[in-house]
Amino acid sequence: xxxxxSSGTRGPSGSRRRAELLAIAADLFARRGFQATTVRDIADxxxxxxxxxxxxxxxxxxxxxxxxxxxxxxxxxAQERVLADSGDARDRIAGLVRQSFRTVHRHRAAVVxxxxxxxxxxxxxxxxxxxxxxxxxxxxWTRVLQEGQRAGVLRADLNVKLAYRFIRDxxxxxxxxxxxxxxxxxxxxxxxxxxxxxxxxxxxxxxx
Amino acid sequence: xxxxxSSGTRGPSGSRRRAELLAIAADLFARRGFQATTVRDIADxxxxxxxxxxxxxxxxxxxxxxxxxxxxxxxxxAQERVLADSGDARDRIAGLVRQSFRTVHRHRAAVVxxxxxxxxxxxxxxxxxxxxxxxxxxxxWTRVLQEGQRAGVLRADLNVKLAYRFIRDxxxxxxxxxxxxxxxxxxxxxxxxxxxxxxxxxxxxxxx
Amino acid sequence: xxxxxSSGTRGPSGSRRRAELLAIAADLFARRGFQATTVRDIADxxxxxxxxxxxxxxxxxxxxxxxxxxxxxxxxxAQERVLADSGDARDRIAGLVRQSFRTVHRHRAAVVxxxxxxxxxxxxxxxxxxxxxxxxxxxxWTRVLQEGQRAGVLRADLNVKLAYRFIRDxxxxxxxxxxxxxxxxxxxxxxxxxxxxxxxxxxxxxxx
Amino acid sequence: xxxxxSSGTRGPSGSRRRAELLAIAADLFARRGFQATTVRDIADxxxxxxxxxxxxxxxxxxxxxxxxxxxxxxxxxAQERVLADSGDARDRIAGLVRQSFRTVHRHRAAVVxxxxxxxxxxxxxxxxxxxxxxxxxxxxWTRVLQEGQRAGVLRADLNVKLAYRFIRDxxxxxxxxxxxxxxxxxxxxxxxxxxxxxxxxxxxxxxx
DNA sequence: GATGAATGAGGATTCATTCAT
DNA sequence: AATGAATGAATCCTCATTCAT
Numbered sequence: 050x051x052x053x054x055s056s057g058t059r060g061p062s063g064s065r066r067r068a069e070l071l072a073i074a075a076d077l078f079a080r081r082g083f084q085a086t087t088v089r090d091i092a093d094x095x096x097x098x099x100x101x102x103x104x105x106x107x108x109x110x111x112x113x114x115x116x117x118x119x120x121x122x123x124x125x126x127a128q129e130r131v132l133a134d135s136g137d138a139r140d141r142i143a144g145l146v147r148q149s150f151r152t153v154h155r156h157r158a159a160v161v162x163x164x165x166x167x168x169x170x171x172x173x174x175x176x177x178x179x180x181x182x183x184x185x186x187x188x189x190w191t192r193v194l195q196e197g198q199r200a201g202v203l204r205a206d207l208n209v210k211l212a213y214r215f216i217r218d219x220x221x222x223x224x225x226x227x228x229x230x231x232x233x234x235x236x237x238x239x240x241x242x243x244x245x246x247x248x249x250x251x252x253x254x255x256x257x
Numbered sequence: 258x259x260x261x262x263s264s265g266t267r268g269p270s271g272s273r274r275r276a277e278l279l280a281i282a283a284d285l286f287a288r289r290g291f292q293a294t295t296v297r298d299i300a301d302x303x304x305x306x307x308x309x310x311x312x313x314x315x316x317x318x319x320x321x322x323x324x325x326x327x328x329x330x331x332x333x334x335a336q337e338r339v340l341a342d343s344g345d346a347r348d349r350i351a352g353l354v355r356q357s358f359r360t361v362h363r364h365r366a367a368v369v370x371x372x373x374x375x376x377x378x379x380x381x382x383x384x385x386x387x388x389x390x391x392x393x394x395x396x397x398w399t400r401v402l403q404e405g406q407r408a409g410v411l412r413a414d415l416n417v418k419l420a421y422r423f424i425r426d427x428x429x430x431x432x433x434x435x436x437x438x439x440x441x442x443x444x445x446x447x448x449x450x451x452x453x454x455x456x457x458x459x460x461x462x463x464x465x
Numbered sequence: 466x467x468x469x470x471s472s473g474t475r476g477p478s479g480s481r482r483r484a485e486l487l488a489i490a491a492d493l494f495a496r497r498g499f500q501a502t503t504v505r506d507i508a509d510x511x512x513x514x515x516x517x518x519x520x521x522x523x524x525x526x527x528x529x530x531x532x533x534x535x536x537x538x539x540x541x542x543a544q545e546r547v548l549a550d551s552g553d554a555r556d557r558i559a560g561l562v563r564q565s566f567r568t569v570h571r572h573r574a575a576v577v578x579x580x581x582x583x584x585x586x587x588x589x590x591x592x593x594x595x596x597x598x599x600x601x602x603x604x605x606w607t608r609v610l611q612e613g614q615r616a617g618v619l620r621a622d623l624n625v626k627l628a629y630r631f632i633r634d635x636x637x638x639x640x641x642x643x644x645x646x647x648x649x650x651x652x653x654x655x656x657x658x659x660x661x662x663x664x665x666x667x668x669x670x671x672x673x
Numbered sequence: 674x675x676x677x678x679s680s681g682t683r684g685p686s687g688s689r690r691r692a693e694l695l696a697i698a699a700d701l702f703a704r705r706g707f708q709a710t711t712v713r714d715i716a717d718x719x720x721x722x723x724x725x726x727x728x729x730x731x732x733x734x735x736x737x738x739x740x741x742x743x744x745x746x747x748x749x750x751a752q753e754r755v756l757a758d759s760g761d762a763r764d765r766i767a768g769l770v771r772q773s774f775r776t777v778h779r780h781r782a783a784v785v786x787x788x789x790x791x792x793x794x795x796x797x798x799x800x801x802x803x804x805x806x807x808x809x810x811x812x813x814w815t816r817v818l819q820e821g822q823r824a825g826v827l828r829a830d831l832n833v834k835l836a837y838r839f840i841r842d843x844x845x846x847x848x849x850x851x852x853x854x855x856x857x858x859x860x861x862x863x864x865x866x867x868x869x870x871x872x873x874x875x876x877x878x879x880x881x
Numbered sequence: 882g883a884t885g886a887a888t889g890a891g892g893a894t895t896c897a898t899t900c901a902t
Numbered sequence: 903a904a905t906g907a908a909t910g911a912a913t914c915c916t917c918a919t920t921c922a923t
Contacts, residue, residue: 066882081377084292088918100920101883109918139459165373168433169289194458203458211441211449212458218430219423225376226422233419241419249457250402250411250420251347274907296893309908311894482903497793500708504897516899517904525897555875581789584849585705610874619874627857627865628874630850631843638842641792649835657835665873666818666827666836667763690886712914725887727915 067105070095071119074112075158083113083166110175113162117170120152120159121182127152128189138197143243145193149220150239160224187213216246275313278303283324283366291321291374321370322383328360328367329390335360336397346405351451353401357428358447368432395421424454483521486511491532491574499529499582526591529578533586536568536575537598543568544605554613559659561609565636566655576640603629632662691729694719699740699782707737707790737786738799744776744783745806751776752813762821767867769817773844774863784848811837840870 073094077086088109092099106112131144153160163179170176190213197203220242227238281302285294296317300307314320339352361368371387378384398421405411428450435446489510493502504525508515522528547560569576579595586592606629613619636658643654697718701710712733716723730736755768777784787803794800814837821827844866851862 082290082292082374084290085377087916089916097882098884099918100885103919104882142458161376165376166290168373169293202460204452204456204460206452207458208441208449211446212453214431214434215427215450215453219427222426222430223422233416238419241416242423244414245420245423245454245457247457247459248412249453249455250350250415251455252410252412295891297891305907306909307893308895308910311896312907315894317893498706498708498790500706501793503895505895513903514905515897516906519898520903558874577792581792582706584789585709618876620868620872620876622868623874624857624865627862628869630847631866631869634846635839635843638846639838642838649832654835657832658839660830661836661839661873662869663873663875664828665869665871666766666821666831667871668826668828711912713912721886722888723914724889724916727917728886731915733914 070102070105071112071116075116075162078113078116078166079158079161083162083170113166113170114175116159117163117176117179120156120163121178123156124152125182125185128186132189132193138193138200138202139247141193142197143247145190146216146220146243146246147236147239150223150235150242153221153224154227154229154235157224160221164221164224186217190216219246278310278313279320279324282320283370286321286324286374287366287369291370291378318383321374321378324367325371325384325387328364328371329386331364332360333390333393336394340397340401346401346408346410347455349401350405351455353398354424354428354451354454355444355447358431358443358450361429361432362435362437362443365432368429372429372432394425398424427454486518486521487528487532490528491578494529494532494582495574495577499578499586529582529586530591532575533579533592533595536572536579537594539572540568541598541601544602548605548609554609554616554618555663557609558613559663561606562632562636562659562662563652563655566639566651566658569637569640570643570645570651573640576637580637580640602633606632635662694726694729695736695740698736699786702737702740702790703782703785707786707794734799737790737794740783741787741800741803744780744787745802747780748776749806749809752810756813756817762817762824762826763871765817766821767871769814770840770844770867770870771860771863774847774859774866777845777848778851778853778859781848784845788845788848810841814840843870
């Protein structure tokens, strides 16, 4: 009958429509929330009837699913690329922060959805992979932070798990307020964050 | 019928029931999301019928409204108390962070709701005060940070608005993962955060 | 426990409260409709809690019931008084019209309720007497009209049943628009109606 | 989804379904009252589920709205047609009465609804046009009556506003009792009413 | 690839009524 | 004579989803 899981033979155009619809859905999910966004909202925004969406997707859940998987894959791949380049711990951490900013803002909608909805999405089996992915990211980061500590580049009194959360929360949450058309470039924000993170907001007296 | 606006010095029991119900609702809103929580969920958790909730509250919206106002008032008052105590900028900032941790975790549910739902709640007029409150907090923090900069206690190259967001996001988001029954005390987390924030995660070589 | 059907011993004050409450209810039923008026609306208007109304009345239905019976009794008695006075058919009819105006406007609320709600109230057994009363009035009127016809005072080509309805509808409906605080006295309206009714709106050429 | 505003030259079937549903609803509203008629009653009568009604209409209110507008438009157009034909005042008035009978009985349900519910419907902004339409009809009628008076065809002592109400109430209310399957044709009733109205119920002695 | 009619389950809310106090 | 908490049934409406065309 139709595409739905046209994984194999999806002609470029069929795939394009899907992607368009997903982008529209992602945007609405991010702005109004997953539950609050009705299938009809999405259809309206796409200029079709709500029933017609089911030609492309099995369900509303399938849409978020695809949106979130897309983002998580991107993020994973990007992180691997950063970690492939060697460098000292400080460089690696700075690199991860910069890369997070880029990926996170390239998938704004997905990140907002992840933050707002993952709590109750993740209660369903279908989205168990969300918790898994969160665990993966945490392990990657804490490993890097521990290496930094062992190498004497990071403070010994640092609780790495806590530091990871501190970083992740600060960076990811920026998606809620960063305006790409505003004064600050994303890179500028990333640099400030790297600075604050590494050296603190205080002037060093010679650090205590 | 009767309560609905428990104004004044209502007898402890009338007011108590309201407060109980609000606590139950807040918990559910935080865990499942506002939209995803049905009035029946709340009533079930309270051991009454869903219709009976309307003896106490006009609507589900009224409940979040009250929950959020409660928190914002607490937070405002707590902040004022901290700022009343003098001290150098570093102490004031550390004080604000510690206090934020305390208030934020005393109103865990409210903060989670605020983070997850304020985006779409704030689109309605009824919740316009959410944006206003956010503005107030930002102004308070940036004022304190600027004073610190002028006093030469904070780095001159700091973008205070950005620093504020960095701090707020890191501190407030902790509510999603901090477990009061876990190994770390809240105070320990707060201290780590103050340290990271003020002095960074890196070892000072003598700060650049 | 309480009054409710305090028919026998109702002390003047207990009875007064009942009457007050009925007047309040009648007014609301007339303005908003029986169904649309909630028990709480009535209680609010009376300055008590909705549950407290049940100290006085068994149910909302009991209230309309009493309101309508009151009016129908008044009307019946008034009509009998008019018909007791003799006079020619024209005087009797004019008398009935004048009296109808008086009674109908003295019980404005009841009449409005009767017109707006009797259709579906009368479907219930409890209100079967509404249909009966309507039949009584019709019989009274048509008898008087027929006498007039036999006496040669009313046109022979008159369908008396139709004429009755014409009159009743015109007179009773006035309750919807007549404003006692307006320019026209009720008597003036009644006289115009008697004139139109008896002699028509047209100038006689010598009536056809 | 789709219809909701069956604007334009919609295919006969889409429009037909809407019209069918409206007829069913009008009938129920007239018989049981607007409030007393549940959306389920309508759906049951139409043989669909209550939710399915919302495929065609936004709300129960939208249904009455459409029913009433339909009638008012018909009535307006019919009146204009009558007034386009010249004739003396008596003919014009007789014409208006006859036409009113026809239109009013062609839209029985709408007229009953109008009479029973317009009072409280008209309190909402959405139905402000009901008051406006009432004003228009009154103006049309009083104009015609005044012309008749000036032309010496109608009595000089007639209060035209009152006469209008007398006529309207008598004619419109007939909808409550006239039975199209009864002995009298609608035309016969109309003629009786025209006669009573113009020449009164009394035999002329030579009119006073 | 889309329409349009409908389903069916559920959701927030209302409301007459009860009853212990 | 009244309160205040609660019931339980019903109401309007929403929405993801289906399916014949």
